[in-house]
Amino acid sequence: MKKLRKMLARAVPSGRTGVIAFPFAFLFLFFFVPFILVIGISFSQQQMGIPPYTPLAELKEGVLNIALNLSHYQFLWNDDLYIATYLSSLKMALISTFLCLLIGYPIAYYIARAEPSTRNTLMMLVMLPFWTSFLIRVYAWVAILKNDGLLNNFLIWLGLIHEPLRLYHTNWGVYIGMVYSYLPFMIMPLYAHLVKMDLSLLEAAYDLGAKPWRAFFQVTLPLSKNGIIAGSLLVFIPAVGEYVIPELLGGSETLMIGRQMWSEFFENNDWPMASAVTCAMVILLLVPMALFQHYQTKEMEES
């Protein structure tokens, strides 16, 4: 009887395994498998028909032929426009991340130091924009940034400017849109780190002779380092591949990889090229993602 139960226990997975298995299965099916497919497509060739690419492996007269076509990657590497687009994407994502940090840190700091009863309300307000569609919110910025939009009309009415500022269809518009959209992702991890900080550490710093701003730079800032890293990566990683914001707010000079991917897919109908663009971007992002993982696990070990 005992033996039987033991065997049964070995055969049927425990609850723990089951709980972990579910997200694993989900990620495997809906993330890993599609990604392998995309990698596969990136090594094939464009053709007319459905699907619009050649199969990777073919069975011809009993012989399995596998043809890996590296030409798309070669093209990516040699084409100046693609390299410029990647660099420009990285630059725009970096600047947006930096601006988010500059604006988000004071906000997160203020919320974390607010009365406990008002903290939740303030965090609610930070997350409130998520209640409406991302697309609609970016469209709303079009109405604000246009030459005869709300912002320009307001500034002209104030008499600060006489000619409308060109923001719409420029990189400035993209920065504004990116900072606006990704700011909550910066504020949330920063807030989480700042709110749990032991305030007696600051008192100790004052007590030992540190003026408030020195206490901030020597104690608060270093202690929120992991929050800064987490927030920056949460903004940077999606910002690199952002499509909607540069498409709607950016101009012809806005080079971003998301737009390039879109045009390869839908305008040129070149799936293999689009896949190669995607894979190259993932490889590019692996470094920051690995960093993110590294800091997350390190922090978990520390606490």
Place this chain on the structure above:
Amino acid sequence: MMNERMNSQALAATQNERADFVQVIDVVKNFGEHVALNSVSLTIKKNELFALLGSSGCGKSTLLRILAGFETATSGKILVDGEDLSRIPPYRRPVNMMFQSYALFPHMTVEDNVAFGLKQEGVPKNEIKERVADVLELVQMKKFARRKPHQLSGGQQQRVALARSLVKRPKLLLLDEPMSALDKKIRQKTQLELVNIIEKVDVTCIMVTHDQEEAMTMATRLAVMSDGEVIQVGTPNQVYEYPNCRFTAEFIGSTNLLDGVVVEDEPDHVFVECPGLDQRLHINHGITGPLGMEVSVSIRPERVRVTREKPEQKYNYAHGVVKDLAYMGSYTLYHVQLANGKIFLANLSSLVLASDDAPSYDDEVYVSWGASSQVVLTS
């Protein structure tokens, strides 16, 4: 002649300064409606280790935070070495604090933690190095200089925190519940170590604690606080042996309080009649107060004898039944129920208990004490 007089004046002045090195004058602190400190005045001598003792919410921590500059007094003044601290921000006060949680900077090594305060002052690098090394030597933490705080035990963290608050050579050192984060076992040892270190560096020190044993062991003088007021100030011995009110008598150690009325008051003795007690209490010192005044008489349990036979003395005994025995190792605590139902506590040393004849449960016994073992409390 002139010179001599000047010298004696200067001497008197320094003695005066020594006596009133820290002056807390009429300090009031209100948090909205709540009165945290109600006109507290204290003077603390130079190089004294002064304890603020009281249960939580008595205002002792508020006073400490006002001294450190983290709170501002609603009214009143604080002078340290003649300097009014009221308008000086915490980062410019000649005061350093050892925090209850130690508040060591987790991202810095032991060395950097201790050097932090000196760096803020702009002390030259060589001197910082020297002073940090010296103070770490003093607290015997030199070999841990490169560790991070989370790699240290509680006792080691405490010593680093102490070093950090001493390295700037403050005029006044504040200790906030210094032992509360330590295991009970190492507390006693640590208490004495801490006192030794503080004595070595000649610093005036104010500590806050809710633990009366800690205050008694460490402090040269202490102030008993309750509800935002100072109830009594004195040496540990004075406060224990001569409490000035019921609160102190019950708060410091345990005691038996007998309520009664003064029936005879002479300069050298007093008689107090207690309802429920067959004979009067004879107290061998006079008190100030009218006949018929209601008083409480405090008798410490360790001053009480427990015997089967009726004691020979005429006064100061009572008859009762042993209801409970609590064996505490070095002594046993007797709970004796008197005729009026009140429980009377008595400590019997284990030496006495060693005899076979020691009273046990439900035995009828007499509790008795000497005329000098009582303190009359009028408030």
